[in-house]
Amino acid sequence: MSHLWFPYAQMQTMPLPLKVVGANGVKLRLENGQELIDAISSWWCAIHGYNNEEINAALQRQMLQFSHVMLGGLTHEPAEKLAEELVRISPQGLNHVFFADSGSVGMEVAMKMAVQFWKNNGVEGKYKFAALRKGYHGDTTGAMSIGDPEEGMHHLFKGFLPKQFFINPDLNEMEDLFREHSKEIAAFACEPLLQGAGGFNFYSSAFLKGAQELCEKYGVLFIADEVATGFGRTGTMFACEQADIMVLGKALTGGYLGLSATLASDRVFDSFLGESYEKAFMHGPTFMGNALACSAALASLRIFERENYLQKIARINEILKEELLGFEARGVKETRVLGACGVIETVSGKNHKGIQEFAAERGVWLRPFLNVVYTMPPYIISEEELRKICGVMKNFFYIN
Ligand SMILES: Cc1ncc(COP(=O)(O)O)c(C=O)c1O
Numbered sequence: 001m002s003h004l005w006f007p008y009a010q011m012q013t014m015p016l017p018l019k020v021v022g023a024n025g026v027k028l029r030l031e032n033g034q035e036l037i038d039a040i041s042s043w044w045c046a047i048h049g050y051n052n053e054e055i056n057a058a059l060q061r062q063m064l065q066f067s068h069v070m071l072g073g074l075t076h077e078p079a080e081k082l083a084e085e086l087v088r089i090s091p092q093g094l095n096h097v098f099f100a101d102s103g104s105v106g107m108e109v110a111m112k113m114a115v116q117f118w119k120n121n122g123v124e125g126k127y128k129f130a131a132l133r134k135g136y137h138g139d140t141t142g143a144m145s146i147g148d149p150e151e152g153m154h155h156l157f158k159g160f161l162p163k164q165f166f167i168n169p170d171l172n173e174m175e176d177l178f179r180e181h182s183k184e185i186a187a188f189a190c191e192p193l194l195q196g197a198g199g200f201n202f203y204s205s206a207f208l209k210g211a212q213e214l215c216e217k218y219g220v221l222f223i224a225d226e227v228a229t230g231f232g233r234t235g236t237m238f239a240c241e242q243a244d245i246m247v248l249g250k251a252l253t254g255g256y257l258g259l260s261a262t263l264a265s266d267r268v269f270d271s272f273l274g275e276s277y278e279k280a281f282m283h284g285p286t287f288m289g290n291a292l293a294c295s296a297a298l299a300s301l302r303i304f305e306r307e308n309y310l311q312k313i314a315r316i317n318e319i320l321k322e323e324l325l326g327f328e329a330r331g332v333k334e335t336r337v338l339g340a341c342g343v344i345e346t347v348s349g350k351n352h353k354g355i356q357e358f359a360a361e362r363g364v365w366l367r368p369f370l371n372v373v374y375t376m377p378p379y380i381i382s383e384e385e386l387r388k389i390c391g392v393m394k395n396f397f398y399i400n
Pocket of ligand 1: 250
């Protein structure tokens with residue numbers, strides 16, 4: 001009997017999990033010797049696949065110096081350098097980096113920053129957030145409160161979570177909300193262009209741009225949750241071009257270690273300056289800026305830029321479009337592709353029941369949920385491997 005409690009699982013009926021004993025390139029190796037192409041990059045983070053020599057070496061070098069020291073009153077080269085690099089590559093004006101250990105906590109940090117920003121500026125009453133329906137921002141309390149209120153995983157906790165405002169990606173709806181409630185709203189948070197765990201919904205860059213303008217007009221901060229979209233997933237380095245606060249995670253360390261970065265603009269950061277602690281940001285996860293995680297992130301970014309990953313992503317995009325767009329079969333409602341993300345939406349979750357086992361038998365690791373079957377492959381995937389993933393995804397619907 002396993003003592004492990006698995007995520008998002010009914011432990012009474014959960015099928016036996018597959019045991020991984022090794023992982024190399026895009027493949028997971030199982031206990032029984034079988035190899036599976038990881039079509040979803042271990043929840044979207046393993047962008048270089050597994051066992052990357054350069055990241056391994058960076059970790060070994062850092063480990064021999066030191067693995068971790070607190071950032072309270074101490075600093076170190078990997079954290080300093082990573083902050084500098086993130087400022088260099090992120091949208092202009094995001095000059096200040098606060099590290100934490102997961103995307104969820106990175107979002108909590110962003111939300112606390114936004115609330116305190118207004119207080120520090122002497123503006124009272126802005127404690128609420130606006131967010132998009134069908135969004136997902138993590139499993140901690142604050143992040144859950146801005147996740148989809150109805151269909152998301154968190155409707156169970158309705159009475160427990162702070163009540164927030166939700167809109168569809170529609171500028172009229174957003175302006176109506178802001179006209180009435182902007183005095184209560186600290187920030188608007190969204191996953192730019194691609195809403196992941198809420199069902200892989202895409203929306204237009206016109207909405208994103210308009211939303212940024214409305215935030216400015218009505219005095220609401222704009223939080224870009226790029227935990228999933230950051231590092232090329234939608235086709236560009238980041239999905240948004242402007243934000244007051246931006247959160248990165250997942251692919252930040254190339255999928256090696258937990259790390260998030262909450263980047264803030266000068267305007268946000270400066271509001272925390274003063275003579276006393278009263279205005280300071282009182283937050284500090286024990287493992288923030290972990291030296292191993294920062295070293296992995298630096299190596300990951302170096303590879304990303306040197307190997308021109310954006311070009312690889314553009315090629316993945318072409319193949320996904322060729323393979324998935326226009327695909328029709330019983331139970332399939334729609335297919336869509338953005339950047340290195342390909343989705344088959346089914347009429348209901350029942351229509352893809354059994355696809356995980358079907359794919360595993362054919363050498364592909366998928367993890368569908370709600371009514372979507374998707375791939376977000378490691379960027380190093382070969383054309384042949386990617387076509388195999390898409391073929392397996394489609395064949396399931398032909399056969400069933
Ligand atoms: C957009 C987005 N934000 C936040 C998170 C939470 O990140 P983590 O699982 O590292 O806490 C996720 C995770 O799926 C995510 O997709």
